Amino acid sequence: MPKREIDNGSIVPGETYRVAILSAEAVDEERDSQSQSRSNTSESTTQSPPVKQGDKRTLSIESIGDQGDGIAKVERGYVVIVPGARPGDEVEVEIQNARENVAFAEVIEAVSSNTDKAD
Structure with a gap:
């Protein structure tokens, strides 16, 4: 990954990301499509995070x-x-920091936990 992606916060060290490798031809087509899209509308098409x-x-x-x-997933x-939550836990959280591609939350209350189901 380019260091600039880590420096600007788009990529978080230690996290796993999916990437695609595109041919130069596909990249050129995408650029043309994006350029045409921008010229057709003045609004930004970037989606904001589903949490704040x-x-x-x-x-x-x-x-x-x-x-x-x-790790939990929400819309899209x-x-x-x-931190502190385990797979199978259901927790009420408060979002502490929301970035473009990831959010960090703090547990307010455990609704149910994996240890409750162990009996």
């Missing part, structure tokens, strides 16, 4: 990240990282 700082949500933790934090596959 201060939002409260109930999330189901789906997996665990490389750093041991819980947007990732929310929840």
Whole structure:
């Protein structure tokens, strides 16, 4: 990954991302399409994150990240990282920091946890 992507916060070190490798021809076609799109409208087509700082949500933790934090997904596959949560936990969280591609949240309350189901 280019260092500038990490420096500007688009990429978080240690996280997993999906990438595509495109031919130069496909990239040129995409640029032409984007250029034409921009000339047809003055509005930005960039979608904003589906959460914002201060939002409260109930999330189901789906997996665990490389750093041991819980990972949940919300609208459009947007990732929310929840320290201290484990796969199978259902937690109420407050969003602490929302970026373009990932949000970080703090657990307010455990609705149910994986340890509750162990009996």
